[in-house]
Amino acid sequence: MNRYLLDTNACIAWLKNDKPVVRRVVLAGEGNIFLCAPVKAELWFGACKSRRVTENQERLQQFFDDLPSLPFDDASVRHFGEIRAALARQGKPIGPYDLQIAAIALAHNLTVITDNAGEFSRVPGLTTENWQRG
Numbered sequence: 001m002n003r004y005l006l007d008t009n010a011c012i013a014w015l016k017n018d019k020p021v022v023r024r025v026v027l028a029g030e031g032n033i034f035l036c037a038p039v040k041a042e043l044w045f046g047a048c049k050s051r052r053v054t055e056n057q058e059r060l061q062q063f064f065d066d067l068p069s070l071p072f073d074d075a076s077v078r079h080f081g082e083i084r085a086a087l088a089r090q091g092k093p094i095g096p097y098d099l100q101i102a103a104i105a106l107a108h109n110l111t112v113i114t115d116n117a118g119e120f121s122r123v124p125g126l127t128t129e130n131w132q133r134g
């Protein structure tokens with residue numbers, strides 16, 4: 001069975017009860033959906049700058065507690081360097097958080113779930129899916 005790493009926009013869609021995303025999460029099954037440190041950091045930043053900081057932080061903490069989270073570890077570091085160098089040679093870099101997310105996904109053989117195919121499609125060997133488009 002496939003295993004998936006949620007990008008920030010997929011998490012936001014899930015938290016907003018986006019039906020296609022919720023349906024695909026359920027189909028993926030327990031233990032096959034992961035978060036990672038850069039995504040959690042982006043979500044936490046969003047909560048901190050929101051109008052309902054405490055409420056959003058509490059909601060995120062519950063969301064975080066329900067899903068396994070992967071760190072930006074030594075295996076990810078190696079992928080990060082390789083991806084960044086390859087994209088730099090092509091003159092097609094991606095943002096630093098997306099680079100970390102892609103590296104974590106490659107290190108753990110996960111498919112990235114994102115609505116941002118433009119950035120992630122440039123990463124060699126990375127598999128992505130867009131669950132927000134049905």
